Amino acid sequence: MAAISPKGKAILDAFRDLSQDEQRAVAEEVVRTYVQSMHHTETMPPSPGQPGWVSWRDLAGLFSNGQEPPSDELVAQWLDEARIEKFGG
Secondary structure, eight states, X not given: OOOOOHHHHHXXXXXXXXXXXXXXXXXXXXXXXXXXXXXXHHSOOOOTTSTTOOOHHHHHHHHOOSSOOXXXXXXXXXXXXXXXXXXXX
């Protein structure tokens, strides 16, 4: 946990001088402001056209190699072979 600066201590002292109702209102606003700032700085994906934006077509192209996809039987065979390799047969 970060140490509280002198400015933060002054804010806490002023907070303690408030009535319980005022403390609750201030605390709710602090939490709301904090959550909004976290939401906007960490979880907002880039908008179309901004750096970092990737369209679904670009993503689909990453998996395209020009070949037919493997059949369910072939995938099941690969899984069985991997299990035998890992756990023995």
